Amino acid sequence: MISLQKKQKIALIGFSLTRGGGDKVMANLSIFFENNGIEVHTIIILDGVTYPYSGKLVNLGLLKDESNGFANKYKRLLFLRKYLKENDFDFIIDFRPRTKTLQELIISRLIYKTKTILTVHSFLIDYYMPKSKWLTKLIYNQNYATITIVDSVKNLIENLYQLKNVTTIHNPINLKEIVEKCKEEITIDFQYIIAVGQFESPVKQYDKLILSYSKSILPSKQIHLVILGRGDQEPLRNVASDNHVLEYVHFLGFDANPYKYIKKALFLVLSSLNEGMPNVILESLACQTPVIAFDCPSGPREMIIDEQNGLLVENQNLEKLSEAMNRLFLDQELYTNCKKNALASIQQFSLDTIGKQWLNLMKINTDSQN
Numbered sequence: 001m002i003s004l005q006k007k008q009k010i011a012l013i014g015f016s017l018t019r020g021g022g023d024k025v026m027a028n029l030s031i032f033f034e035n036n037g038i039e040v041h042t043i044i045i046l047d048g049v050t051y052p053y054s055g056k057l058v059n060l061g062l063l064k065d066e067s068n069g070f071a072n073k074y075k076r077l078l079f080l081r082k083y084l085k086e087n088d089f090d091f092i093i094d095f096r097p098r099t100k101t102l103q104e105l106i107i108s109r110l111i112y113k114t115k116t117i118l119t120v121h122s123f124l125i126d127y128y129m130p131k132s133k134w135l136t137k138l139i140y141n142q143n144y145a146t147i148t149i150v151d152s153v154k155n156l157i158e159n160l161y162q163l164k165n166v167t168t169i170h171n172p173i174n175l176k177e178i179v180e181k182c183k184e185e186i187t188i189d190f191q192y193i194i195a196v197g198q199f200e201s202p203v204k205q206y207d208k209l210i211l212s213y214s215k216s217i218l219p220s221k222q223i224h225l226v227i228l229g230r231g232d233q234e235p236l237r238n239v240a241s242d243n244h245v246l247e248y249v250h251f252l253g254f255d256a257n258p259y260k261y262i263k264k265a266l267f268l269v270l271s272s273l274n275e276g277m278p279n280v281i282l283e284s285l286a287c288q289t290p291v292i293a294f295d296c297p298s299g300p301r302e303m304i305i306d307e308q309n310g311l312l313v314e315n316q317n318l319e320k321l322s323e324a325m326n327r328l329f330l331d332q333e334l335y336t337n338c339k340k341n342a343l344a345s346i347q348q349f350s351l352d353t354i355g356k357q358w359l360n361l362m363k364i365n366t367d368s369q370n
Contacts, residue, residue, distance in 0.1 A: 008364055009039040009087060014095035016048035016061070019198070021171060021279045022095040022121040027051035028174050029093070032355035036366040041087065043080070045096065050256050052177060058083060081111045091144070091362055093117045097127040101135055108139045115144040117361075122276040123153055123298040129161065136161045145361060149277040152298045167361060170302070171277045172354030173346070178286045184260040192224040192250075193325070194265035194289075196258050196280045199231030202273075207239045209271035212321040214243035218329060223266065224248045228258050263287040267310070267328055267335075271321065275299040285309055285346045290338035292324045309338050309345040 010033055014026040026042065031054045033040045040055030047061025063079060065072050084092065092112050098104045108116070118140060120128045129136045140146055146166045148154040154168045193213075197204045206227060213225050225248060227236070233251045240249040255261070258280075262268060268284040270293035277299040284291050285303070291310035293300040294317075304310045311324045328335055347353070359366060 007037065007039055008091075009041070009089045011041045011043055011084060011087070011089045011092045012055075012095065013043045013092060014045070015097075016044050016046045017042070017053055017057075018048035018050035020121075021276060022097075022119065024051055024279055025119075025121070025171050026093075026095045027053040028172050028351050029355065029358065030054045031174065032172070032351050032358075036355070036359070038364070038366065041089070043083070045076075052174075077106075077111065084111065085113065089114050091115050091117060093119065095119050095121070097121075098129070098139070099127055101130045101132075101139075104139050105135070108142070115362075116142075117145045117147055118143050119147045119149075120153060120157065120276075121149055123150075123156070123274050125153065125157060125160075129157070133161050137163070141165070147361075150298045150302050153276070169357050169361065170349055170354060171279055171282065172351040173279065173282045173286055173349055174351045175286055176351075178259050178283060181257045181259040182263040182287055184257055186260050186264060188226070188261070188264065190222065190224050192226045192265055193218065194226045194228065194262055194268050195271065196228045196262065196268065196284075197272075197278075198229045198254075199227075199236065204229075205271045205273055206236050208318055209269060209321075210236060210239045210245065210249060211243060212271070212318045213249070213269075213325065214240070214245045215319070215322040216325040216329075218325055219245050219248045221329070222248075223329065224250060226250045226252060226261060226265065228252050228255055228261060230254045259283065259287055262289050265289050267292055267338075269321075269325070270294065270300065272296050273316070277302060281310075282346050282349050285342040288339055288342045290328060290335065290342055292321070292328060294321070303346065303349070305341075305345055307334060307338070309341045311338075 012026050012030055014023050017023055017027050030040045030042050034054035042053055042055050043058040045060050047059055060076050063076050140163055148168050149171050151168050154166050157166055195209055199206050240246040262284050267290045274296050281291050281303045295301055295312045295315045304312050306312045313324045314320045
């Protein structure tokens with residue numbers, strides 16, 4: 001790596017610091033970079049700060065007015081352009097979904113004027129790339145790198161768009177933060193399994209989770225289901241009521257510290273239709289809580305070692321999901337083994353390990369900066 005003569009400056013750009021895997025990765029990397037002597041500016045488009053972060057915060061959401069019209073968007077775009085130019089960053093790392101093609105062409109060609117890294121955080125790449133190969137190449141080919149979080153997404157992008165600058169770097173988790181936050185007390189006085197994530201969109205499929213839970217032996221054993229996250233609870237309550245488990249299903253809303261609940265759960269269940277690389281699996285294993293997950297595209301297979309730290313279930317097979325819940329509850333030897341292996345199984349995803357992969361990508365040697 002190249003030894004540096006000056007302190008490096010990195011701009012991290014995302015929607016907010018409160019929602020989704022990309023936002024959490026950005027927050028964690030801001031902490032790692034700052035701890036390694038890099039000057040970090042975290043720029044968010046929408047006002048919202050929940051995740052711990054480091055460095056200077058630039059909140060463009062505070063410039064947003066109620067109309068959010070063209071004039072206001074143009075004002076914020078000019079502010080961003082001026083800020084990036086004045087600070088002369090060595091790298092820009094962009095964690096946003098990119099669904100507005102014209103806007104992204106303008107940003108990539110006129111706003112970002114230094115080495116730029118664009119990230120893709122979902123198997124649903126339409127959230128990040130136009131369907132047009134020509135337009136995608138206009139946005140992505142001049143970048144320093146395009147980062148995917150699992151190899152299956154990397155392969156998909158390379159096959160569809162023939163991009164040459166794609167690299168996989170997994171999501172990191174801040175083990176120190178998780179271990180500390182696990183210590184907080186909770187008031188739940190019953191045994192439970194848990195699911196964590198927003199249900200504002202149907203991708204998490206909590207309706208199917210509740211149905212599978214109702215078909216398992218867990219309700220009859222007084223093992224409850226706790227769901228953490230934002231969304232309309234009423235349709236899910238109706239599913240629980242229709243399947244006679246409403247008294248056992250609890251919606252606790254959003255909590256900035258889900259780890260205290262995950263730590264005390266018997267296991268976590270991920271019932272998604274698709275993912276990118278779901279942080280919640282790593283976070284659960286960091287809490288030493290085994291995981292059951294559909295083998296959906298993409299991510300669970302990268303983190304769950306079947307029968308070693310959890311169970312992978314045939315994708316979208318609700319009967320098999322119920323069976324997996326029964327098995328992990330009834331087979332004490334299997335459960336103990338998965339719980340014992342959980343933390344050790346994810347050390348390669350630690351913030352320090354993944355952070356160093358980012359430094360290697362950017363050819364940054366922090367020895368001269370510390």
